[in-house]
Amino acid sequence: MDNLFERPAVIEEIRNEARGITPLKNKAAKAPAAPNPELVADLFHIHSLNDWMKMEKETDHPEMLFDKFWIEGELCILFADTNMGKSILAVQIGNSISRGKAIQGFELRAKPTPVLYIDFELNSKQFEQRYTDSLGTYKFDNSFHRGEYNQLSMLPIDQKNYDDYVISALTRGIKATGATVLIIDNITCLRKGTDTSGQALPLMKKLKYLKTRHGLSILVLAHTPKRNTAVPISRNDLQGSKMLMNFCDSAFAIGESQTMQGYRYLKQIKQRSIAETYGADNICLLKLERRNSLLQFTFTGYYAEHQHLRRPEQAERERLTQQVAQLHSKGYSQRKIAAQLKLGLATVNRMVSWTNSYE
Incomplete structure (x- = not known):
């Protein structure tokens, strides 16, 4: 029952x-079904260490594209704050590589090769104006190509996501130009952002794949958040730093001299293929100028980074000057400002005069 x-x-x-x-x-x-051992093995190329050494010994030795900052076959990142001249230096490097002519003060050992520069920063007119002066328009080598973002482009129906769409477009550009060097200005424009690991990881993986698949050397430009110019530049200054640094082969940065107005400096941040040469004790100092219609950086010498950082007393003076300016704008007399900030009246007078000269 x-x-x-x-x-x-x-x-x-x-x-x-x-x-x-x-x-x-x-x-x-x-x-889940047990993985097929034969399929798993296909994911890796496995040889004895001696075979690996023999195979690599027979391949060409990678040469310097931009001295020890960027070597052939590397995915390299150049980063700096806004208005530091990243794009200007990137175009200068691309111009050097396409012509096979080294930038003064830096080594170039690679042979001339076609370069593709993907520009997300300037439109074509802005670019033309940057490299035109009273002497005329600068003549680049015909093997130096520039790509500009098409505002009317739409994600195809058969494309899975925007990242794949970008990689496909870059692949077509590489094939069309025959470029072996790719410069992307800049990485934040390739997707919505790279502040987090989740955003940076897929993009870096795809760029790594692109590099390996087509035998490229890739230079990617990136930004830094607002940084303290009293401390040395480090890998932590790169926006989305941890994941981007993990996946790139090399990285270098542009810093602004705090002691020589108008000067910039280059510093190695990461390198895998070569020993560090341009670290904190041996930065490259540069000056921006125009020669024969080409806006470019000129090498001026080697220095220690601490010589170009904002000094503690300078930082304190700037802080006090800002406080004086704020109180002065509120109608405080110089005598009252001096009493409140415990400064000499003459010092306050100089700070007010200096502030007024820049208003």
Whole structure:
């Protein structure tokens, strides 16, 4: 008689599912199949260490594209704050590589090769104006190509996501120009952002794939958040730093001299292919100027980074000057400002005069 009241198995399964109970037999049924060893092995190229050494010994040695900052076959990142001249230096490097002519003060050992520069920063007219002066328009080598973002482009229906769309477009550009060097200005424009690991990881993986698949050397420009110019530049200053640094082969930065107005400096931040040469004790100081219609950086010498950082007393003076300016704008007399900030009246007078000269 008990069997007459036994619920059908399907009813029991529905009740158990509603209670969050999963039968053991269902767990077994949903367990993933064991991976095929032959397919797993295909994911890796496996050889003895001696074979690896022999194979690599027979391949060409990667040469310097921009001294020890960027070597052939690397995915390199150049980063700096806004208005530091990242784009100007990137175009100067691309021009050097396409012509096979080194930038004064820096080594170039690679042979001339086509370069593709993807420009997300300037439109074509802005670019033309940057490299035009009273002497005329600068003549680049015909193997130096520039790509500009098409505002009318739309994601194709058959494309999975924007990242794949960008990589496909870059691939077409590489094939069309025959470029072996790719410069992207800048990485934040390739997707919505790279502040977090989740945003940076997929993009860096795809750029790595692009580099390996087509035998490229890639230079990617990136920004830094607002930084303290009293401390040395480090990998932590790169926006989305941790993931971007993990996946790039090399990185270098442009800093602004706080002691020589109008000067910039280059510093190595990461390198895998070569020993550090241009670290904190040996930065390259640059000056921006125009020669023969080409806006460019000129090398002026080697220095220690601490010589170009904002000094503590300078930072304190700037802080006090700002406080004086704020109180002065509120109508405080110079004598009252001096008393409140515990400064000499003559010092306050100089700070007010200096502030007024820049208003």
